[in-house]
Each structure stands twice: as structure tokens, then as C-alpha cells.
Amino acid sequence: MKLSIVMPCLNEALTLPVCIGRAKELLATHLIDGEVLISDNGSTDGSQKIAASLGARVVHCPRRGYGAALQYGIQQAKGKFIIMGDCDDSYHFDEAYPMLEKLEEGYDICMGTRLKGKIMPGAMPALNQLLGNPLLTFVGRLFFNIATSDFHCGLRAFRRDKVMAIGLVTTGMEWASEMVIKSRLNGLRMTEVPVILYKDGRNRPPHLRRWHDGWRHLRFMLLHAPNWLFVYPGTALVATALILGVLLIRGQVQIGSANLGVHSLLTMAFMAIVGIQVIYAGLFINLYAHLIGLLPITSKFIERLKKFSLEKFLLAFAGVGLIGLGIFIGNFWGWYSQGYPALDIYVTMRQVVPALTLMTISVQGVFNCFMFSILFLKTRNTESTVIKDSLE
Numbered sequence: 005m006k007l008s009i010v011m012p013c014l015n016e017a018l019t020l021p022v023c024i025g026r027a028k029e030l031l032a033t034h035l036i037d038g039e040v041l042i043s044d045n046g047s048t049d050g051s052q053k054i055a056a057s058l059g060a061r062v063v064h065c066p067r068r069g070y071g072a073a074l075q076y077g078i079q080q081a082k083g084k085f086i087i088m089g090d091c092d093d094s095y096h097f098d099e100a101y102p103m104l105e106k107l108e109e110g111y112d113i114c115m116g117t118r119l120k121g122k123i124m125p126g127a128m129p130a131l132n133q134l135l136g137n138p139l140l141t142f143v144g145r146l147f148f149n150i151a152t153s154d155f156h157c158g159l160r161a162f163r164r165d166k167v168m169a170i171g172l173v174t175t176g177m178e179w180a181s182e183m184v185i186k187s188r189l190n191g192l193r194m195t196e197v198p199v200i201l202y203k204d205g206r207n208r209p210p211h212l213r214r215w216h217d218g219w220r221h222l223r224f225m226l227l228h229a230p231n232w233l234f235v236y237p238g239t240a241l242v243a244t245a246l247i248l249g250v251l252l253i254r255g256q257v258q259i260g261s262a263n264l265g266v267h268s269l270l271t272m273a274f275m276a277i278v279g280i281q282v283i284y285a286g287l288f289i290n291l292y293a294h295l296i297g298l299l300p301i302t303s304k305f306i307e308r309l310k311k312f313s314l315e316k317f318l319l320a321f322a323g324v325g326l327i328g329l330g331i332f333i334g335n336f337w338g339w340y341s342q343g344y345p346a347l348d349i350y351v352t353m354r355q356v357v358p359a360l361t362l363m364t365i366s367v368q369g370v371f372n373c374f375m376f377s378i379l380f381l382k383t384r385n386t387e388s389t390v391i392k393d394s395l396e
Contacts, residue, residue: 005037005038005039005082005083005084006036006037006038006083006084006085007031007036007037007038007039007083007084007085007086007087007104008038008039008040008041008081008082008083008085008086008087008164009027009030009031009038009039009040009041009086009087009088009089009097010041010043010074010077010078010081010086010087010088011023011027011040011041011042011043011077011088011089011090011091012043012045012065012070012073012074012077012088012090012091013042013043013044013045013047013051013055013073013091014044014045014046014047014051014073015047015048015049015051016047016049016051016091016092016206017047017049017050017051017054018205018206018207019091019092019093019204019205019206020042020051020054020055020058020091021054021058022093022205023089023091023092023093023097024040024042024055024058024059024060024091025058026093026096026097026098027040027060027097027098028040028059029097029098030087030097030098030100030101033098033101034101034104036104038083039060039061039081039082039083040059040060040061041060041061041062041063041077041080041081042055042060042061042062042063042077042091043063043065043073043074043076043077043080044062044063044064044065044073045065045068045069045070045072045073046065046068052064063076063077063080065077067175068175069175069176069179070175070176070177070179070180071172071174071175071176071177071178071179071180071182072175072176072179074088074179075172075175075179078164078167078168079168081164083164084163084164084165085104085107085161085162085163085164086161086162086163086164086167087100087103087104087159087160087161088158088159088160088161088162089158089159089160090158090204092204092205092206093202093204093205094127094158094201094202094203094204095116095158095159095199095200095201095202096200096202099199099200100116100159100161100199102197103116103159103160103161103197104161106161106195106197107161107162107163110193111193111194111195112162112163112166112167112187112192112193112194113160113161113162113163113166113167113183113187113192113193113194113195114160114161114162114194114195114196114197115152115154115157115160115184115194115195115196115197116154116157116158116159116160116196116197116198116199117152117153117154117157117196117197117198117199118137118154118157118199118200118201119137119138119141119153119154120153120154120196120198121198121199121200121201122198122200122201123200123201124200124201124202124203125203126203127201127202127203127204128201129214131214132214136214136218137154137155137156140155140156140181140218140221140222140225141153141154141155141156143222143225144181144184144185144225146232147225147228147229147232148184148185148188148189148225148228148229149188150184150185150188150194151194151196152184152194152196153196154196155180155181155184156180156181156221157199157201158180159199160183162187166187166192167183167187169190170183170186170187170189170190170192171186172186174224176217176220177217177220177221178217178220178221178223178224180221181221181224181225182224185224185225185228189228189299189300190300191300228293228298228299230286230289230290230293231286231290233286233289234282234283234285234286234287234289235282235283235286235287235290237279237282238278238279238280238281238282238283238285238286239279239283240279241275241276241278241279241282242275242276242279242280242283244272244275245272245273245275245276245279246272246276248264248268248272249269249272249273249276249358252264252265252266252268252269252272252354253269253354253358265350266349266350266353266354266357269353269354269357269358270353270357273357273358273360273361276361276365277361277364277365277368280365280368281368281372284368284372284375287376288372288375288376288379291309291376291379292379295379312376314373314374314376314377317369317373318370318373320369321365321366321369321370321373322366322370324362324365324366324369325362325363325365325366325367325370326366327362328358328359328360328361328362328363328365328366329359329363331355331356331358331359331362332356332359332360332363334355335352335355335356335359339352
């Protein structure tokens with residue numbers, strides 16, 4: 005079978021007939037060997053009987069959730085290609101043939117884009133259209149370098165085997181983000197075509213919960229982008245602390261009407277320590293995500309890991325600690341040799357604070373390097389075995 009048109013369904017008795025009719029029209033007009041598959045998610049309004057009476061194949065998803073219904077429907081589908089969309093008549097399936105043509109050209113996924121197509125009056129709330137969808141799309145493009153202009157369009161076409169192979173696991177609305185992100189991370193060929201979003205035919209509010217589901221999408225993207233969540237913010241903290249810290253060691257720094265002195269130097273030390281620990285958290289999560297298969301293992305990732313050597317890093321951090329210890333002992337010896345006089349904090353702090361900071365960074369580095377090495381211990385996890393074998 006060439007094509008399965010999959011629709012998740014939860015109490016859509018009002019709009020289901022017209023959606024099935026449009027899907028069957030697509031198959032008939034273009035002489036496509038295909039099926040209309042309704043993945044029911046526990047409807048109580050008779051949607052299942054309506055769908056079956058109209059010639060659609062109905063499967064019953066045992067788990068609630070938009071993503072769960074779609075994933076189950078894709079698993080049960082018989083077609084080589086899948087076109088998915090909601091059964092609220094917001095997308096017209098009889099207009100989806102250009103998406104199928106893109107798959108026949110060799111693409112793995114074809115996204116619909118409402119932002120390059122047309123949004124009919126009343127089809128999308130103004131806040132979603134002007135803020136929510138553009139913002140989430142921008143974040144997705146920034147984090148994952150994905151060229152699609154509409155991250156969350158509900159009308160999509162793809163090769164069933166390719167999407168089944170990328171390991172989609174979410175069950176809610178964030179499934180839409182997961183599919184795009186994991187497709188990109190796994191190197192699937194993606195394209196997009198303009199589509200029209202129509203005002204849905206429901207006589208009730210949609211299942212979508214704007215803020216709740218928006219946060220779930222954003223959270224999912226952040227958890228799959230540990231560099232943006234941890235490494236880059238941590239690096240910004242360290243860079244800021246380093247630049248201002250070096251200037252403050254030399255003397256006061258004036259920024260506008262603010263005079264920064266030794267107390268600001270202490271703040272910079274705190275920022276550096278926190279920033280470095282945030283970077284370590286990002287590195288741990290990055291490695292762990294690859295070990296458990298959350299992120300795909302690439303040759304580039306393996307090459308980066310090969311550069312890690314516990315012994316070399318331990319020596320480097322020991323050197324950093326010794327520099328800090330040397331500065332601290334030098335200051336203490338000077339104080340001792342003068343008979344413990346009252347200290348001039350404006351002089352002493354500029355030496356002691358950097359010394360203690362270097363010693364703290366050294367301790368952080370030593371213990372975090374051991375923690376990093378622990379993640380490489382032999383386990384039964386398949387992904388971690390692949391990494392370890394590549395490093396040996």
C-alpha cells in the first residue's frame with residue numbers, strides 16, 4: 005500500500021465525516037492505493053462508528069494523548085507514506101497532494117507551513133499567530149538549525165519507516181516538536197510546502213491548552229539542546245566574570261556612574277564558579293543523553309570524546325590549583341613575615357579572591373572529571389557500548 009492518511013481522534017463526530025470525505029477524495033482523484041486510518045483516543049460521542057461506516061479503518065489507541073494517538077496510528081498504518089492531520093477540518097486533506105509529491109522526489113519528511121501559506125480568518129488565535137508559533141519556531145530553528153518555517157503545523161507527510169526508526173516517545177502535544185527535532189538530529193531529508201489553515205468545524209473549544217502545551221513544547225526543545233540550556237549560558241557567565249575580573253584585579257572599574265571595586269571582584273568569582281559548574285552540568289547531560297539514545301551518536305561526537313583523557317585533565321586542574329595555592333601562600337607568608345598587621349582589603353582581596361577562585365575551580369575540575377569518567381564505566385546499555393567501543 006502506498007499511502008495511509010492518519011488522523012488522531014477524540015470526540016470529533018461533527019467534523020469526522022467531512023475530513024474522511026476529503027481524504028478519500030485525495031486518494032480517488034490521484035488514483036492512490038491507500039487507506040484512511042482513524043486512531044481513536046477514547047471517544048465517547050460515537051466517532052468510531054461514524055468513521056467505520058464511512059469506510060475508514062479505526063484503531064483504538066490504549067493511551068491518552070495527541071502524540072500517543074498519532075504514534076499508535078503510525079504503527080498500525082499499512083502505507084509506505086503517511087499523511088497526518090487533525091480531523092477537525094482545519095486542514096483539507098484533498099489539498100495535500102503536493103506533500104506526497106515531495107516524498108516521491110526523495111524527501112523523508114514534508115512539513116506544511118501555514119506561515120508561508122495562508123491562515124484564514126478565525127483559524128488561529130492572534131496570540132498564537134503573532135507570538136506563540138513564531139517564537140517556538142524561532143527557538144527550534146536556533147537550537148537545531150532546522151530550516152522549516154513552521155515548527156508546529158499539524159499537516160505533515162513522511163516516510164513511515166524513517167519516522168518509526170527515530171524513536172519518538174512523547175505522548176502529548178510536544179510530539180509535534182519531537183518529530184521535527186529528532187528528524188533533524190537523525191539526518192532525515194526535510195522540506196516544506198505552503199498550506200492553508202482553515203477555521204475548524206468544531207462547536208466546542210479545541211483540545212489545545214495554549215500556555216500548558218506551549219511550555220511542554222519549549223521544555224522538550226530545551227531538554228534536547230543541552231548546549232543552549234547549560235553550556236552557552238555557563239560560558240557567558242564565565243566570560244563576563246573573566247573579563248571584568250581581570251580588570252578589577254588591576255583596580256577600580258567605572259561603568260557609567262557605577263564604581264566597581266573589590267566587592268564586585270568577589271561577585272565575579274562567584275559568577276565564574278557557578279558558570280563553570282553549569283558548563284559541567286551541560287557536558288554531563290550531553291554525554292548521558294547520547295548514552296541512553298536520547299540524542300543520536302555521530303562521528304563528530306565520537307571525535308570530541310576521543311580528546312578526553314582523565315589523566316591529562318587531572319594534571320591540568322592540579323596545575324590550576326597549584327597556581328592558586330601559590331598565590332594564597334605568598335600572601336599568607338607576607339602577612340606572617342610582617343607580624344600579622346591589619347590587612348588592606350583593597351590590596352589583599354585583589355590577590356586572595358583570584359587565588360581562592362583558582363583553587364575552587366581546580367577542585368571542581370578534579371571531581372567533575374572523575375564524574376565524567378564514571379559515565380564511561382561498562383554498562384549493558386547498547387548506546388553506551390557503541391561509544392565505549394568507538395573510544396577503545
